[in-house]
Amino acid sequence: MSFESFVARRYLATSGKTAHVALISAISVGGLALGVMALVISLALLSGFQDRIRAQMAERTPHLTVSPERGALLPDEAAIERLVRETPGVVDVVPVVSGRGWLAPAAGGPSTPVRYRNGPAESLPARAGADPSIRVASSVAFRIGVAPGEAVLLTGSRTRMSPIGPVPVSVRLQVAGTPRRGALERTPEVEVSEEIARLLAAVPSGAQAIEARLADPAQADRAARELMRRLPAGYRVETWREKNAPLSFALHLEKLVLFLTIALVILVAALNVVSNLALLVVEKKRDLGVFATMGAGPRALARIYFSLGGRIGAAGTAAGLLLGVATSVLADRFGWVPLPTDVYLFSHVPFAVHPGEVALVGLFSMATALAASILPARAASRSAEREALELSR
């Protein structure tokens, strides 16, 4: 242990005998711990929500989408589909046929513009003698007032000729389900069979895009790069992150603003560290003079106070991290903050502790505590020789 650390450690260890120094040291450590704990819990809370939002993004958005750079249809759908399937990590590939139309109850009532696309066959049961199935997002179903089992009319933008002139193509469909779509939903608001989608969009063959799902959505960027390397020119590949870029940016911004706001607590606690160290400089001014006569230079004397600030910072940061992480983990595991399930998708407030964020909070707190030591350390190093002169008096 260096001379400076040795002195700093002894000062703190014996400060208990000087009540006001001990009290102010305890307040400094406690203030830092409180700020660090608040920041860790706040970030864990936000991460808990954001992780679920990202999981929904990854679940409800195709992980990779290949579309033509020009034109509405993929020129060589089969070859592109094969290339996508051969890309490492891809587990499912779906050609996409979609378009815009109007949806209204078959019995009459309000109508609404919707986007439609081909959905998975297993969720769209075909019953003999019945109308083809359609899945309608719950918000759309609520808007036009339809429920599962009821009939709707989906009208596409394509027209066909009739004796009275061109008329839109309409299909009567039976509502097979009204899945709850989150605000994040980027997929079309209604899903129909591929046959109906092709009919409404006037796409008898081929596809407008190829969508793929990956075993691990986190590998989307790498898979997209690999796919771009294999694809001929004239195609673009979008990942689920790129499709949700505005929302991802908003989530990042939200976390940054929260970090900066709660970090103010740590800055206030750092002011306590400054006052504590300034008091120690005054308390130990005779020691500074003695160290100066023994040959301690300005840097060594400054390092004593940096070491003191570092120790106070380390104690406060460690306590804050421990309390913050423990509180977040326990609150998540035991559901300490319940939520009404009819309003939220989760039964309790989720907390997620990200090691990187915890490390960032720790580094910020330590850096703040060390920065708080600069002024007292400089004061100590500058006053040492002056204090040495007082030793003769």
Place this chain on the structure above:
Amino acid sequence: MTLAVRAEGLAKTYLGETAPVTVFRNLSFELPEGLFAAVMGPSGSGKSTLLHLLGAIDRPDAGRVEVFGQSLEEMRAAERARFRNATIGFVFQFHHLLPEFTAEENVAFPHRIAGLSAGEARRRARELLDRVGLADRAAHRPRALSGGEQQRVAIARALARGPRLLLADEPTGNLDADSAARVFALLEELHRERGMSTILVTHNPDLAKRCDKIFTMSRNGISPLSSFAGRG
């Protein structure tokens, strides 16, 4: 003859509360190496200030100070600190031991500052404490020591790095007669043993008479009072 100290034309003025206070102006002083010199004079004549200038903890307003041929004026703060650590030992009227540390730790500090390991610094500190007769008090904090013991620890601390120049500012001024005699005897012995140069500021003429050389300070400057041949 090698000079331990050479001061030429020193001037020093402090900012007083109401007006500047001139401590001395145009003070010149030389001390041959190896001598035990006493500096006497009335309070306020600048004895302590002279020690501060010679010990590189203060700078003169004018004049030059050389200690063992090294000029102190051009030294930066860090150089002055290294110089003090290697060359100068300070003993004050009050022991100024650090109360949170044991006698051994206090004596080990100059070694730690010089960069020695904790173990080596403590070993050397124990040797020195043994030399001043306080080996059994090494683990005691200063408040557990008597006034004479505290001052002996302070002397051990001042001599830790083997300084060539010891500056003692009334080291017996705060002690009873017995303790003062023992502390002075110890200083004399150590001065002889280590072949260092010593400047002792004292108000005690009996102690001053036992020194190799006596200087008196007044507002007019510093001058040798007498010289005693025959000291070792």
